[in-house]
Amino acid sequence: MMRGTLELELSAEEQSMLAGDFGPGVQKAMEIVSALGRIYGAQRLVPVSSVQVAGVSYRNLGEAGLDFLLKWASQSARVRVPTTLNPAGIDLQAWRELGFSESFAHRQVAVVEAYGQLGVRTTCTCTPYLIGNAPRLGEHVAWAESSAVSYANSVLGARTNREGGPSALAAAITGRTAAYGLHLDENRRATLRVTVRCPVRTISDFGALGYLVGKEAHSRVPYFVGLEEACSDIRLKALGAAMAASGAVGLYHVEGVTPEAGRVDILAPHHETFVVDDLRPAYAALNSDHSPPLAGGGEGEGHEDRIDLVWFGCPHAGLEEVTRVVHLLARRQVKTALWITMAREVRERAAAKGLVAAVEASGGQVVADMCVVVAPMQELDLHTLATPSAKGATYVPPHAGLQVRYGTVEQCVEAAVTGIWPP
Ligand code: F3S
Numbered sequence: 304m305m306r307g308t309l310e311l312e313l314s315a316e317e318q319s320m321l322a323g324d325f326g327p328g329v330q331k332a333m334e335i336v337s338a339l340g341r342i343y344g345a346q347r348l349v350p351v352s353s354v355q356v357a358g359v360s361y362r363n364l365g366e367a368g369l370d371f372l373l374k375w376a377s378q379s380a381r382v383r384v385p386t387t388l389n390p391a392g393i394d395l396q397a398w399r400e401l402g403f404s405e406s407f408a409h410r411q412v413a414v415v416e417a418y419g420q421l422g423v424r425t426t427c428t429c430t431p432y433l434i435g436n437a438p439r440l441g442e443h444v445a446w447a448e449s450s451a452v453s454y455a456n457s458v459l460g461a462r463t464n465r466e467g468g469p470s471a472l473a474a475a476i477t478g479r480t481a482a483y484g485l486h487l488d489e490n491r492r493a494t495l496r497v498t499v500r501c502p503v504r505t506i507s508d509f510g511a512l513g514y515l516v517g518k519e520a521h522s523r524v525p526y527f528v529g530l531e532e533a534c535s536d537i538r539l540k541a542l543g544a545a546m547a548a549s550g551a552v553g554l555y556h557v558e559g560v561t562p563e564a565g566r567v568d569i570l571a572p573h574h575e576t577f578v579v580d581d582l583r584p585a586y587a588a589l590n591s592d593h594s595p596p597l598a599g600g601g602e603g604e605g606h607e608d609r610i611d612l613v614w615f616g617c618p619h620a621g622l623e624e625v626t627r628v629v630h631l632l633a634r635r636q637v638k639t640a641l642w643i644t645m646a647r648e649v650r651e652r653a654a655a656k657g658l659v660a661a662v663e664a665s666g667g668q669v670v671a672d673m674c675v676v677v678a679p680m681q682e683l684d685l686h687t688l689a690t691p692s693a694k695g696a697t698y699v700p701p702h703a704g705l706q707v708r709y710g711t712v713e714q715c716v717e718a719a720v721t722g723i724w725p726p
Contacts, residue, residue: 311340311481312347320477328380332476339470340481349443349482353385354475355431355455356423357447358468360392360677361411369410372417375472382422383478387431389448390619390644390674391415395427397670401642402683423475427672428646430540430619432459440562443486445474449553450618450694453543456554458536460562462486465553485554491563492571493526493556495519500580503530507711509538510693511585513545519577520550526570531559537623544618545693589696589709608708608724611685613637613715614675614699616644617692625653625669629661631716638722640685641667644674667719676702689718 313321320333340348358364364372391411394401398408415425426434429448438444438461446452447466455461464484466474474480484490495516503512516525525546534557546552556564563569615628620643628643643662645653650671653659659669675688675695680703688699689708696709708724717725 310344310346311337313337317348317479326379328375328378329476331375331378332380332473335470335473336477336479336481340483343481343483345481345483347482348479349486350478351384351445351474351480352442353436353438353444354382354471355387355389355436355446355448355451356418356468356471356475357389359389359414359427361407361414362392362677362679364414369414369417372414372421376417376420380421380476382475384475385436386423386475387426387436388418388423389427390429390677391427391672392678393673394670395672401668401670403679404682407679407682421472426646426648428619429674430621430646433621434646434648443480445471445480447471449547450540450544452553453547454540456485457543457556457561458539491524491554492569493524494571494574495523495525496570496574496576497525497527498576498578499527499529500578501582503533503582505711506538506541507691507709508582509541510545510691511582511589512579513542514549514585514589514693515579516577517546517548517550517552520546520552522551525552525555526564527555527557530557534560537621540618541693548694548697586709589693610639610687610689610708610718610722610724612640612642612688613719614642614644614688614690614695615715617674617690617695620645621649622653622656622658625658625662627712628716629658631713632665635665635720637666637719639719641719642670643667644670647671675699678703680705689715689724691715
């Protein structure tokens, strides 16, 4: 090993990348990776087995972001490890049908193509682990997208910090990330013991619990006790996404469930405790923290919450979740827009099982590639949204400008069928 500046040590190959021997694109990527290493006090870089890149929506990137990507691609930068991509701002095939503008679609397609030029697999999903990018226990990866980071660390036991868009791409181009934060054993120990004393049964209950614990944890690592019986991968996905949104939690452990929870030293000796015995404050907050009262349904009695769009698939849905919605719809017609967002590859699997046709027969849409939070929702005449996702309920009002109702999957399906949020 050769010593770099400060405490960071770089291998001969890493030094060579930094010196420009692999071209200016790789040099720029190594400059980013090594600069982050120095900022965070890392002593070495570690090879990564996969990368998840975020920063895809043209709404957030704009022309400056697109130019940045194209320039990097023109410098012959290419990813060295399997790299998947976060959701875009539209369904890349059905954007017109959903009501998005041609001008936005044109620029969004250009962004996705630029990532393709860099060698990124343009998967456009926040659940890459459902389509083959599922790192194993102990593997180092560099993932952006907070819910995916939480899932990779907690449910799969892989190791990643929450990367930003450019840092994830730089890790993909160099095949390295700096060894700090959640890559290190000592930072994976829990410092907040969470005892759950109330029933936590549904996906939205798990989201509500995650919302409360995230607020308390503030980037710390929680260790849950009292949850094991109700856990499933879908519920853990909802729990982690909610904690990531409300408290930037990138890793949690659940006693008897998650892969690292059994480590003898997993609970730090100096930890705090937090008891959750009531989820109602979370439901109240997710329905009102970010949203003024919804539009009234008419004069006088029967003041009702009208819903324009019901959104499932935050994080992106798997087949089990679509199946559940189809079952609850029971061939009834929806009165609102109903979107289930997912990876295109999962949509193809759902289509093969007749699930897409079943949703469409009820008037809903199975939408690929996109996320409501980063979509140009102002282009559509939609004002109110219902979702069973705590992350969605947290982010939609400030980022997509819609008012939100948060509740169970059953409530959301009823809202879709009646057009009204159930009392
Ligand atoms: Fe995924 Fe968007 Fe939700 S990126 S986790 S669908 S906010």
